[in-house]
Amino acid sequence: MTTVQEYDLEIAFPEAKAVIHFDDSAYHGNSTMQRVDYIAEYEDRSVFVEIKDPDNPIAQNVPAFENKLNSGKLVQSLSGKFRDTLFFRSIQGKDDLSVVYVVLLSMRRLEAALLLAKQDELKKSIPIRHVDWGRDCAASCIILNIEQWKKRFGDQSIRRISEGAV
Amino acid sequence: MIAGVEIESFTAFGSLQLSLSPRVNVVIGSNGTGKTHLLKAIYGLALAGLSASEDRSAKEVAADISRKLLRLFSPEESRLGTLRPSGVKAPTRLSLVSSDDTRVAISFGNRSETVQIEADAGSTGHELQPVFIPTKEVLSLVRGMRHPDHDRATVEMIFDDGYIDLAELLVRPGFEDEASSLAEDPRLSSVVRELVDLVGGRYRWTAGSAFRFEPGRYEEKADPTRSKSKMAQAYQDATVTRFVPKGGSSLASGMTAEGYRKIGVLHRLLCNGSINPGTTGVLLWDEPEANLNPKLMKKVVQLLLELSRNGQQIILATHDYVLLKWFDLLMDKGKEDHVRFHVLVKAENSAAITVHSTDDYDQLVNTGIAKTFSELYDAEIERSLEGVSL
Numbered sequence: 073m074t075t076v077q078e079y080d081l082e083i084a085f086p087e088a089k090a091v092i093h094f095d096d097s098a099y100h101g102n103s104t105m106q107r108v109d110y111i112a113e114y115e116d117r118s119v120f121v122e123i124k125d126p127d128n129p130i131a132q133n134v135p136a137f138e139n140k141l142n143s144g145k146l147v148q149s150l151s152g153k154f155r156d157t158l159f160f161r162s163i164q165g166k167d168d169l170s171v172v173y174v175v176l177l178s179m180r181r182l183e184a185a186l187l188l189a190k191q192d193e194l195k196k197s198i199p200i201r202h203v204d205w206g207r208d209c210a211a212s213c214i215i216l217n218i219e220q221w222k223k224r225f226g227d228q229s230i231r232r233i234s235e236g237a238v
Numbered sequence: 239m240i241a242g243v244e245i246e247s248f249t250a251f252g253s254l255q256l257s258l259s260p261r262v263n264v265v266i267g268s269n270g271t272g273k274t275h276l277l278k279a280i281y282g283l284a285l286a287g288l289s290a291s292e293d294r295s296a297k298e299v300a301a302d303i304s305r306k307l308l309r310l311f312s313p314e315e316s317r318l319g320t321l322r323p324s325g326v327k328a329p330t331r332l333s334l335v336s337s338d339d340t341r342v343a344i345s346f347g348n349r350s351e352t353v354q355i356e357a358d359a360g361s362t363g364h365e366l367q368p369v370f371i372p373t374k375e376v377l378s379l380v381r382g383m384r385h386p387d388h389d390r391a392t393v394e395m396i397f398d399d400g401y402i403d404l405a406e407l408l409v410r411p412g413f414e415d416e417a418s419s420l421a422e423d424p425r426l427s428s429v430v431r432e433l434v435d436l437v438g439g440r441y442r443w444t445a446g447s448a449f450r451f452e453p454g455r456y457e458e459k460a461d462p463t464r465s466k467s468k469m470a471q472a473y474q475d476a477t478v479t480r481f482v483p484k485g486g487s488s489l490a491s492g493m494t495a496e497g498y499r500k501i502g503v504l505h506r507l508l509c510n511g512s513i514n515p516g517t518t519g520v521l522l523w524d525e526p527e528a529n530l531n532p533k534l535m536k537k538v539v540q541l542l543l544e545l546s547r548n549g550q551q552i553i554l555a556t557h558d559y560v561l562l563k564w565f566d567l568l569m570d571k572g573k574e575d576h577v578r579f580h581v582l583v584k585a586e587n588s589a590a591i592t593v594h595s596t597d598d599y600d601q602l603v604n605t606g607i608a609k610t611f612s613e614l615y616d617a618e619i620e621r622s623l624e625g626v627s628l
Contacts, residue, residue, distance in 0.1 A: 085628045112628065119628065172626050183603075185559055185611035188618060212622035220619055225628050 076110055080128040083230050088112040094157060105160065106152040117170040117211065120157055122150060127178045129234055147190060150175055151197035158209060173213040176221060191215040239337040239551050240280070240520055246331040249275045249311070249321055252590050258553070259578035260337065261546040264565060265555040267582030268606045272591055273555035277370065277522045278310045278400060280553060283334040284368035284519050287342035290357035291365040303344065304352040309399035319348040366519030369407060369512055372400040373525040375499040377441055378492040380405045381448040408503065412510030414442055425548050426508050427479070429541050431456045433505040436537050440481065441491055441502040449491040454483035496529040515550035527558035539564035543575055559607045566599040581605055
């Protein structure tokens with residue numbers, strides 16, 4: 073089973089064929105391409121995973137993150153990461169799979185209503201569909217908090233390292 | 239200020255005690271938990287306190303308040319006993335406790351023809367004129383409600399006294415009326431200006447006995463009565479703020495958006511002194527969100543907080559997440575803002591209604607409003623991630 077560690081979070085991908093740490097500066101060099109943190113590859117789909125964790129007890133500069141969230145720049149950045157990653161994969165010849173974009177936004181203060189609103193904004197910002205496209209550019213796109221992540225993928229699927237065992 | 243409310247055996251309520259914030263109180267709860275009844279009960283009690291302080295016989299006051307309660311709640315049968323929960327023997331008792339510990343109480347039984355009122359004299363809390371703003375907009379209805387050709391009994395059958403009392407307050411002369419000699423309260427200038435900006439104009443009571451909407455805005459101009467040298471000495475004192483009409487002729491209030499008319503009601507009550515922090519009593523507003531574009535809500539919440547900072551006690555009832563969240567986001571403890579949430583809940587296995595009050599917004603996670611969004615979020619995730627595992 074592949075598990076990845078992103079600062080204080082450990083995430084398991086038990087069914088993935090491969091999990092690529094995509095946001096790797098050494099791999100991308102000086103390009104200004106925006107990139108999602110991980111790409112998990114499965115037989116019939118790819119899952120792009122972007123992790124935002126201001127609840128991390130040692131998170132730096134939470135007020136700056138809040139500003140980004142409130143000003144709409146966070147959604148802009150999340151959509152940019154998705155588009156650039158999709159572009160990269162497409163040139164790589166890996167664009168034949170169905171893509172699911174999952175953003176983990178771990179911020180306890182954000183209630184369901186606000187997460188829902190951000191998610192709707194993200195879908196429009198990417199955009200998921202266009203009148204001149206033959207198909208949607210993603211099968212789905214969702215923003216989850218840790219609670220919903222566990223509910224959806226199981227209690228063992230994610231843990232906060234600083235809190236010890238699941 | 240009203241410090242607390244106690245209710246025993248009244249309409250949907252068994253026994254209920256509320257401790258109120260001197261600033262802003264927000265009552266939430268699903269349909270049928272008695273939010274409007276609670277607001278009307280507080281309004282009725284405040285009116286009883288006001289009447290008892292006037293120079294009239296106790297008998298007259300009791301008869302008036304009995305009529306008022308029936309007119310506010312408009313039961314089918316005009317009898318006080320119908321305002322009691324069925325099968326209850328203990329007498330109904332409603333009390334308001336003021337911040338100086340004086341109280342006013344109304345009590346009655348199944349067969350009472352009039353209520354009994356006990357009021358401590360010399361209170362600074364319950365002897366002030368309360369204002370109740372009901373859910374529906376009233377500005378455009380005032381003309382019809384007060385028209386001399388309209389039969390009073392019919393009007394009263396359609397509108398309860400929540401509406402009729404507000405209509406009476408709205409037609410009181412205001413400083414913005416044609417040929418008005420009233421002076422504006424400087425504490426409220428900014429609130430009044432912002433309300434006008436919000437809807438792009440103001441509602442004025444006209445000679446035609448109706449409200450008309452006049453597009454325009456307030457602008458600061460040099461005071462023509464002051465000389466230039468004086469102006470240089472004190473620029474601030476040398477400007478006057480005047481309403482500048484624009485965009486042609488005025489409109490009948492009924493031709494403007496209903497949400498705008500709700501803002502217009504607040505504007506009007508401030509302009510004619512019906513809401514005057516410190517001089518008038520509690521402001522009760524039932525569902526401010528009804529017919530209001532959610533975009534306007536941020537400003538409405540800012541303005542309500544501003545009024546409360548000037549000493550206005552406010553009690554709102556709402557179903558609206560947007561309103562609640564703006565209070566959470568905009569309240570500023572540095573400005574001594576205080577918001578208390580009162581959650582009315584109907585017990586699952588009985589009709590009993592209980593109240594849970596908290597000053598902490600985060601405690602509201604289990605309310606119907608928050609749950610509705612959780613359900614939506616769950617459904618959205620379910621649709622988006624159907625068949626997806628990691």
